[in-house]
Amino acid sequence: MEQIITSLLxxxxxxxxxxxxxxxxxxxxxxxxxxxxxxxSVRLAEIINEEELRYELDCVRNLRYSGDxxxxxxxQRSSKGQILCDEYLRYMHxxxxxxxxxxxxxxxxxxxxxTGPWQNVSHWxxxxxxIINELYYRTLERKxxxxxxxxxxxxxxxxxxxxxxxxxxxxxxxxxxxxxxxRYSRERHELVVRVLAEERPRSQFIGTSNVELAMKLGLPxxxxxxxxxxxxxxxxxxxxxxxxxxxxxxxxxxxxxxxxDLSIALTDTLRTPYFLKHLPYEVARDWKGFRQDSGDPxxxxxxxxxxxxxxxxxPREKLIVFSDGLDIDAIVRIANYFxxxxxxxxxxxxxxxxDWGFPTLSLVMKAVxxxxxxxxIWTAKLSDNLAKAIGDPEIITLYKKDCGYGETxxxxxxx
Amino acid sequence: MEQIITSLLxxxxxxxxxxxxxxxxxxxxxxxxxxxxxxxSVRLAEIINEEELRYELDCVRNLRYSGDxxxxxxxQRSSKGQILCDEYLRYMHxxxxxxxxxxxxxxxxxxxxxTGPWQNVSHWxxxxxxIINELYYRTLERKxxxxxxxxxxxxxxxxxxxxxxxxxxxxxxxxxxxxxxxRYSRERHELVVRVLAEERPRSQFIGTSNVELAMKLGLPxxxxxxxxxxxxxxxxxxxxxxxxxxxxxxxxxxxxxxxxDLSIALTDTLRTPYFLKHLPYEVARDWKGFRQDSGDPxxxxxxxxxxxxxxxxxPREKLIVFSDGLDIDAIVRIANYFxxxxxxxxxxxxxxxxDWGFPTLSLVMKAVxxxxxxxxIWTAKLSDNLAKAIGDPEIITLYKKDCGYGETxxxxxxx
Numbered sequence: 071m072e073q074i075i076t077s078l079l080x081x082x083x084x085x086x087x088x089x090x091x092x093x094x095x096x097x098x099x100x101x102x103x104x105x106x107x108x109x110x111s112v113r114l115a116e117i118i119n120e121e122e123l124r125y126e127l128d129c130v131r132n133l134r135y136s137g138d139x140x141x142x143x144x145x146q147r148s149s150k151g152q153i154l155c156d157e158y159l160r161y162m163h164x165x166x167x168x169x170x171x172x173x174x175x176x177x178x179x180x181x182x183x184x185t186g187p188w189q190n191v192s193h194w195x196x197x198x199x200x201i202i203n204e205l206y207y208r209t210l211e212r213k214x215x216x217x218x219x220x221x222x223x224x225x226x227x228x229x230x231x232x233x234x235x236x237x238x239x240x241x242x243x244x245x246x247x248x249x250x251x252x253r254y255s256r257e258r259h260e261l262v263v264r265v266l267a268e269e270r271p272r273s274q275f276i277g278t279s280n281v282e283l284a285m286k287l288g289l290p291x292x293x294x295x296x297x298x299x300x301x302x303x304x305x306x307x308x309x310x311x312x313x314x315x316x317x318x319x320x321x322x323x324x325x326x327x328x329x330x331d332l333s334i335a336l337t338d339t340l341r342t343p344y345f346l347k348h349l350p351y352e353v354a355r356d357w358k359g360f361r362q363d364s365g366d367p368x369x370x371x372x373x374x375x376x377x378x379x380x381x382x383x384x385p386r387e388k389l390i391v392f393s394d395g396l397d398i399d400a401i402v403r404i405a406n407y408f409x410x411x412x413x414x415x416x417x418x419x420x421x422x423x424x425d426w427g428f429p430t431l432s433l434v435m436k437a438v439x440x441x442x443x444x445x446x447i448w449t450a451k452l453s454d455n456l457a458k459a460i461g462d463p464e465i466i467t468l469y470k471k472d473c474g475y476g477e478t479x480x481x482x483x484x485x
Numbered sequence: 486m487e488q489i490i491t492s493l494l495x496x497x498x499x500x501x502x503x504x505x506x507x508x509x510x511x512x513x514x515x516x517x518x519x520x521x522x523x524x525x526s527v528r529l530a531e532i533i534n535e536e537e538l539r540y541e542l543d544c545v546r547n548l549r550y551s552g553d554x555x556x557x558x559x560x561q562r563s564s565k566g567q568i569l570c571d572e573y574l575r576y577m578h579x580x581x582x583x584x585x586x587x588x589x590x591x592x593x594x595x596x597x598x599x600t601g602p603w604q605n606v607s608h609w610x611x612x613x614x615x616i617i618n619e620l621y622y623r624t625l626e627r628k629x630x631x632x633x634x635x636x637x638x639x640x641x642x643x644x645x646x647x648x649x650x651x652x653x654x655x656x657x658x659x660x661x662x663x664x665x666x667x668r669y670s671r672e673r674h675e676l677v678v679r680v681l682a683e684e685r686p687r688s689q690f691i692g693t694s695n696v697e698l699a700m701k702l703g704l705p706x707x708x709x710x711x712x713x714x715x716x717x718x719x720x721x722x723x724x725x726x727x728x729x730x731x732x733x734x735x736x737x738x739x740x741x742x743x744x745x746d747l748s749i750a751l752t753d754t755l756r757t758p759y760f761l762k763h764l765p766y767e768v769a770r771d772w773k774g775f776r777q778d779s780g781d782p783x784x785x786x787x788x789x790x791x792x793x794x795x796x797x798x799x800p801r802e803k804l805i806v807f808s809d810g811l812d813i814d815a816i817v818r819i820a821n822y823f824x825x826x827x828x829x830x831x832x833x834x835x836x837x838x839x840d841w842g843f844p845t846l847s848l849v850m851k852a853v854x855x856x857x858x859x860x861x862i863w864t865a866k867l868s869d870n871l872a873k874a875i876g877d878p879e880i881i882t883l884y885k886k887d888c889g890y891g892e893t894x895x896x897x898x899x900x
Binding site: 220230 | 630631632635636638639642643645646649676679680683684
């Protein structure tokens with residue numbers, strides 16, 4: 071068996087700035103992450119060998135950060151200076167560990183959870199998902215003949231050539247690799263990123279969210295932040311403050327820690343209209359922009375532009391990072407649609423790193439609960455696409471009531 | 486540097502039955518093999534690093550046969566029994582070595598020669614040619630971008646799929662892999678053979694000339710004999726007998742050693758008309774058929790059919806092995822042309838194993854001289870295609886006079 075994750079840096083960059091924030095403010099929060107396979111039709115536990123999965127997960131638990139790896143993290147700077155402070159880096163080097171996991175099979179699916187200090191357990195998401203994906207495709211490959219295996223590789227190369235060609239025709243479009251979690255395999259992830267890094271100018275392929283690849287290929291690391299921050303912090307404060315207060319608390323922590331350079335806000339945890347309704351003016355004014363991760367991207371952009379205009383802020387100086395289920399056609403279409411109205415860039419995930427002729431899985435691993443004074447509190451996310459809403463149904467109902475849930479958008483997740 | 490030849494069995498099968506015949510009858514013949522790059526426009530020594538070439542050649546000199554490998558050779562049987570006798574196998578296991586080589590650079594080309602006992606030095610041909618080819622393509626690959634490298638692989642896979650598809654539409658056509666010498670790389674050679682072995686029935690893909698791959702993939706070994714036998718034996722007897730006498734001497738040795746199962750004769754050393762004119766009736770009657778390795782394949786087949794008919798032998802019970810510069814279109818065309826008139830099969834070389842979008846080299850390594858009682862005698866080959874004629878010009882002239890050289894066919898070698 072070949073080890074899939076061989077470096078702890080084979081991780082999404084945003085886990086580190088998020089981790090530092092968590093480590094600073096919520097060091098004692100004990101959080102549970104849990105795997106969900108939204109592609110119910112694929113009974114993963116009947117395809118992937120459980121022992122192989124355990125082996126791969128155990129391999130990651132045995133990894134440690136090397137001094138060089140910590141130095142690479144230390145070298146990441148914003149205009150405020152070093153992004154990750156020496157104390158946090160010392161913690162990562164000396165104390166970080168992945169909490170034990172619990173793996174069961176329920177109804178043909180893997181029930182994979184892990185509970186531990188939030189700043190640690192959070193990293194399981196980015197190690198577990200590519201492991202499961204790669205084991206899944208290895209199994210499918212084993213059923214193929216040699217020519218089928220080669221042909222699917224050749225197909226993927228043709229797709230990549232075509233993406234590269236289209237990007238070449240649209241130099242105004244900029245993209246980055248957000249494809250670690252859903253990649254076909256580590257090897258092909260590297261191949262895709264290497265090709266875009268070689269073929270596209272840095273102004274167009276602006277970098278990768280994968281820290282290991284950024285270090286190996288000399289690329290900028292790219293990333294924003296994830297739902298786990300508002301989800302867990304919202305849960306921790308649910309009994310004492312309104313959801314929007316917790317949400318703005320997250321933005322405040324983030325701004326204080328990282329300032330302007332990393333100021334991209336994720337809007338859809340409790341739905342974008344609720345988020346914007348309660349957003350402090352200073353955030354709208356000072357932050358670079360927003361990340362769109364669910365719902366209709368055009369409607370989202372229009373809403374954001376109208377929002378800025380209502381506050382007499384010029385949207386042309388603001389940025390939307392689109393990151394939801396993109397393919398090259400959507401990227402070009404969205405970029406052209408908003409051209410000269412608001413700046414856009416694209417965090418390209420599944421379709422970039424997992425386009426080899428196989429169906430893709432919509433796998434997620436999310437923070438589902440947090441323990442506070444011995445009491446378990448469930449997290450929840452509404453999302454701008456109902457199909458992506460997660461959390462205890464009661465909590466979802468509660469949030470819906472609090473946050474308003476008028477028109478509903480629901481669309482099957484492609485990835 | 487990755488070692489290209491890692492097994493002495495990574496060799497063409499026919500070197501072993503030829504080697505046994507040589508070992509039995511010409512054990513003391515000291516022969517020189519010499520490399521020729523017919524693709525003069527490619528100045529190989531300016532492309533391939535000489536030290537890398539020496540390293541690869543030295544690697545082969547350090548290899549020895551394992552007991553398993555000798556057992557695999559021993560397992561090859563014809564209806565006469567074990568093809569290679571235990572004494573010869575013991576020789577190969579215990580005494581075989583590759584003679585030292587001499588490598589110089591002359592006018593941008595490698596002047597590679599080796600002199601030693603014929604049954605040993607002969608094997609250099611099959612080790613040196615794939616080494617030079619693979620080093621050549623490695624150099625070309627280094628100049629490519631990642632996407633170019635992947636795209637040429639994808640191109641080759643598409644070619645292979647197409648070949649496989651066409652073979653599927655022509656189940657009457659049978660082919661074998663003769664592509665060791667001119668392959669793009671060892672890895673891709675194995676890939677191509679593996680694909681044909683998986684996709685085509687054994688009646689259509691009848692085997693490979695590569696002993697290592699046959700052993701690894703459980704395929705029949707395929708092979709006839711090469712020009713070196715009539716060339717060297719012709720040189721050794723030149724002063725005492727006419728060329729056709731030596732030529733028939735070779736056939737006699739071969740028949741006595743291997744009988745019917747391996748009875749495919751190579752006709753073009755001194756041109757096919759001369760060969761047929763002097764061929765004993767028993768050979769025409771008893772041997773399975775002939776191998777076509779130069780000239781026009783259709784004209785050759787017509788000549789062979791007319792020859793059999795003139796002797797009242799039914800050509801439909803005879804076989805032609807075509808092996809000269811084949812591609813899938815030529816294979817299908819030739820097979821259909823001769824359908825129901827004479828049996829055909831195809832030894833598919835360069836175009837099978839070196840079809841990845843790069844130009845191919847026409848590299849050969851031939852027996853150029855033999856020492857007899859201290860005197861150096863040059864070999865010569867006329868071939869049915871003047872562009873393939875090799876040997877000392879004086880000898881060629883002499884042979885031409887002796888053997889008749891009426892209509893001349895000359896065509897640039899594609900491979």
